Amino acid sequence: MKKIIVIGGGNMGFTYAEGIFNANIADIQIIDKSEERIAEINAMNKMKATSSYDVLVEADLVFLAVKPQIAPLVFEDIKTIVNKEQVFVSVMAGMTIETIQQGLGVNKIIRCMPNLPASIQLGMTTYVGSKEVDKENLALVGSILKSTGKAFEVQNEDMIDSTTGISGSGTAYIFYFMNALATAAQDFGFSSEEAKTLTAQTFEGAIELYKQNDISLEDWMNRVASKGGTTRAALNNFEDNKVHQLIKNGTIACVDRAKELAKDKR
Known part of the structure; x- marks a missing residue:
């Protein structure tokens, strides 16, 4: 059984660690620098957690699930411990494969773009591997990612940035639209709980x-x-105000920002 280490015990790192543990497809351990978080994880009696990077020498796969801004510091701490035979799986936004390769002095990188619903096994993740990653490890990582929802491999790294604009950040767009509906419902006199039910059930049913x-x-x-009906009145208003195009423009702004962040981290 392969040994997988997850660096970062926050929401996303723990989500993947738990998915691996529940699927029983590898021996899993978490590294986190918060003693409080380590105690919480160990108290669950599932996965082991530690603050020591020394356990990385045992890893076949290493998940990088830290905040992008602290990644360079983590790279400095672990680059003398890791080796070129290991596969590194990044769920860090805006961090390119090349940046990780240079930061760690390794070659085998799989870059992923997950989203928040992965924490409830309804996530959408895309991934792509560097040319040094073999099919076996790419398939293994794909199965791990699918334990948190749906996942598929994309053709190139640019499509990871494109995914950021759709599913990666898209959850927030949906919450934005839901917030407008829920607020309108309360303006019409519904209670906050009634507005939540009206909004959530409408979205769930439509999905x-x-x-x-x-059907398109x-x-x-x-x-x-x-x-001439009520729904058409609303849709006509959206079209008059170019809501459709504004949403598309938002996704473009998101993708452009993802590319800017990637350049900044090189």
Whole structure:
């Protein structure tokens, strides 16, 4: 059984560690620098947690799940411990494969773009490997990522940045739209709990209809909106205010920022 070490016991790092543990596909351990967090993880009686980087010498795969801004400091601490036979899996936003290779002096890197729903096994993750990663390890990492929702390999690293603009940050866009609906509901006199139910159930129902049927989003809108009706009034207002284009512009701004961050970290 392979040995996997996760550096970073925060939300995303712990999510993947727990997925690996539950799937029983590898021996898993977490490294974190917070003694309080280490105690919390060890108290669960699942995975072991430690503050020592020395355990990295035992690893076949290393998940890098620290904040991008502290990654250079982590690289300095571990680059004399790790080796070129190990595979490194990064879930750090804006950190390129080349930057990690140079920072650690290693070659085998798999870069991922997860999103927050991975914490409840409903995540969407894309990933791509450097040319030095073999098919066996790429498949293993793919199966690990799928333990937290859906995942697929993309053709090149630029598509990781593109994913950031859709699924990586997209959860926040959806919360933004939901917040507008929930606020409108309260303005109409519904309680906060009623507004939450109205908003959440409407989104959940629409998503399931879309997933379970081979019907385009435009067709779904037309099925709900009759000519001259109430729904059409709302959609016409959105179109008049160019909401569709503004959302697309937001995704472009997100992708552009992801590329800027990647350049800054080189």
